[in-house]
Amino acid sequence: xxxxxxxxxxxxxxxxxxxxxxxxxxxxxxxxxxxxxxxxxxxxxxxxxxxxxxxxxxxxxxxxxxxxxxxxxxxxxxxxxxxxxxxxxxxxxxxxxxxxxxxxxxxxxxxxxxxxxxxxxxxxxxxxxxxxxxxxxxxxxxxxxxxxxxxxxxxxxxxxxxxxxxxxxxxxxxxxxxxxxxxxxxxxxxxxxxxxxxxxxxxxxxxxxxxxxxxxxxxxxxxxxxxxxxxxxxxxx
Amino acid sequence: xxxxxxxxxxxxxxxxxxxxxxxxxxxxxxxxxxxxxxxxxxxxxxxxxxxxxxxxxxxxxxxxxxxxxxxxxxxxxxxxxxxxxxxxxxxxxxxxxxxxxxxxxxxxxxxxxxxxxxxxxxxxxxxxxxxxxxxxxxxxxxxxxxxxxxxxxxxxxxxxxxxxxxxxxxxxxxxxxxxxxxxxxxxxxxxxxxxxxxxxxxxxxxxxxxxxxxxxxxxxxxxxxxxxxxxxxxxxxxxxxxxxxxxxxxxxxxxxxxxxxxxxxxxxxxxxxxxxxxx
Numbered sequence: 001x002x003x004x005x006x007x008x009x010x011x012x013x014x015x016x017x018x019x020x021x022x023x024x025x026x027x028x029x030x031x032x033x034x035x036x037x038x039x040x041x042x043x044x045x046x047x048x049x050x051x052x053x054x055x056x057x058x059x060x061x062x063x064x065x066x067x068x069x070x071x072x073x074x075x076x077x078x079x080x081x082x083x084x085x086x087x088x089x090x091x092x093x094x095x096x097x098x099x100x101x102x103x104x105x106x107x108x109x110x111x112x113x114x115x116x117x118x119x120x121x122x123x124x125x126x127x128x129x130x131x132x133x134x135x136x137x138x139x140x141x142x143x144x145x146x147x148x149x150x151x152x153x154x155x156x157x158x159x160x161x162x163x164x165x166x167x168x169x170x171x172x173x174x175x176x177x178x179x180x181x182x183x184x185x186x187x188x189x190x191x192x193x194x195x196x197x198x199x200x201x202x203x204x205x206x207x208x209x210x211x212x213x214x215x216x217x218x219x220x221x222x223x224x225x226x227x228x229x230x231x232x233x234x235x236x237x
Numbered sequence: 238x239x240x241x242x243x244x245x246x247x248x249x250x251x252x253x254x255x256x257x258x259x260x261x262x263x264x265x266x267x268x269x270x271x272x273x274x275x276x277x278x279x280x281x282x283x284x285x286x287x288x289x290x291x292x293x294x295x296x297x298x299x300x301x302x303x304x305x306x307x308x309x310x311x312x313x314x315x316x317x318x319x320x321x322x323x324x325x326x327x328x329x330x331x332x333x334x335x336x337x338x339x340x341x342x343x344x345x346x347x348x349x350x351x352x353x354x355x356x357x358x359x360x361x362x363x364x365x366x367x368x369x370x371x372x373x374x375x376x377x378x379x380x381x382x383x384x385x386x387x388x389x390x391x392x393x394x395x396x397x398x399x400x401x402x403x404x405x406x407x408x409x410x411x412x413x414x415x416x417x418x419x420x421x422x423x424x425x426x427x428x429x430x431x432x433x434x435x436x437x438x439x440x441x442x443x444x445x446x447x448x449x450x451x452x453x454x455x456x457x458x459x460x461x462x463x464x465x466x467x468x469x470x471x472x473x474x475x476x477x478x479x480x481x482x483x484x485x486x487x488x489x490x491x492x493x494x495x496x497x498x499x500x501x502x503x504x505x506x507x508x509x510x511x512x513x514x515x516x
Contacts, residue, residue, distance in 0.1 A: 079415075085430065088429070096429060097419040097425060
């Protein structure tokens with residue numbers, strides 16, 4: 001990593017192109033994410049959200065494309081499914097690949113409110129708890145960049161609200177740059193510093209969110225941002 | 238939920254018309270010690286048949302004759318020494334077969350080149366019953382111990398290979414992706430993801446392998462053997478001693494049941510993360 005890391009962007013994407021069968025899924029995309037910045041990425045299905053996230057995560061081998069891409073060395077990914085190894089206990093899942101950093105793992109589980117469940121099997125946990133373990137697994141690595149691909153998409157509405165509060169708390173504590181892919185406009189506005197809208201592989205809209213915390217949908221400013229974003233997504237309300 | 242636990246609507250309805258308890262479909266409650274009833278009944282018929290003389294002693298010895306014969310065989314040490322020889326053959330063949338099956342499955346499961354070279358021949362071997370290879374094995378290895386152990390080994394390594402290989406290849410690709418994002422090395426990937434992921438397949442293969450080992454043992458011990466349970470039974474056949482033959486059958490049956498129980502115990506221990514799903 002560059003020595004003056006705090007002065008440069010954490011993520012730099014220039015003219016990124018990714019093609020599947022000669023169809024450009026990402027079409028000359030530019031994106032910068034500052035250190036500690038929380039960016040939410042909205043878009044219809046097929047707009048290239050996941051392709052961008054996979055490109056940043058380095059999971060797009062065998063995909064045709066061009067462009068410049070600079071990401072930090074230490075990147076963590078949270079998937080839509082918790083993706084815990086079912087044959088490893090919760091703590092072992094958290095410290096997977098960290099060579100016995102059990103104390104850090106325990107602290108991390110405590111942070112997500114799962115102290116005491118270290119020796120449980122993933123199958124014994126609820127969906128929300130599993131996703132909290134996945135968050136602990138990501139944050140115990142102290143990532144400079146956290147990539148999250150619809151991490152709350154499979155959770156019920158109440159659990160999702162609790163997870164929003166938890167994610168904000170964790171991001172405040174660890175200060176990673178975040179790119180959150182979501183299809184939920186409200187979730188994007190509640191969580192992010194900046195929301196970008198992707199369509200046909202390009203960024204078509206961008207909103208910096210400066211609403212005071214805690215952000216509430218009852219706020220008139222919230223409603224204004226939401227209607228502009230929905231417009232950009234091609235949804236007329 | 239049963240109808241009687243819904244108080245409001247149901248009870249008012251019941252006042253007008255008594256709730257008819259439906260007859261439960263399906264076989265109903267399990268019977269206590271149900272598994273023992275069939276064998277005990279069989280034993281009773283056998284005993285009565287022998288006592289009344291319906292069953293000719295030359296065709297089938299009486300149960301008590303079998304018991305006293307077993308006691309005699311144990312007293313003069315023949316049963317133990319033959320059992321020991323048989324168990325040794327089965328265990329050595331099983332152990333070598335497991336090692337061979339696992340090694341081949343790992344080579345062909347983890348490398349495309351390995352699969353290209355190994356999988357075809359093994360599938361061809363699978364189509365040939367191990368026992369059909371006996372004439373060739375006798376010509377190559379003679380009628381000694383190595384022929385017997387190799388025959389058992391050939392019967393054992395196929396199910397181990399097939400199920401372990403299948404276990405390796407059906408590991409969810411999402412876990413492979415996870416391993417990459419958390420930066421696992423090749424060795425850590427094998428240790429943390431591949432081996433535990435293939436374990437259920439391996440253990441299933443092991444259950445087939447254990448049964449296969451006893452099956453092969455029975456056959457090889459009846460070909461020119463001079464020791465083992467199979468030899469003891471072959472010898473008894475030439476003298477028409479049905480009691481000794483039945484002692485041998487009981488021993489084979491007990492060994493089969495016991496070894497399957499051991500493998501299932503290992504399975505339950507090793508896959509305890511799965512039991513939480515079943516319970």
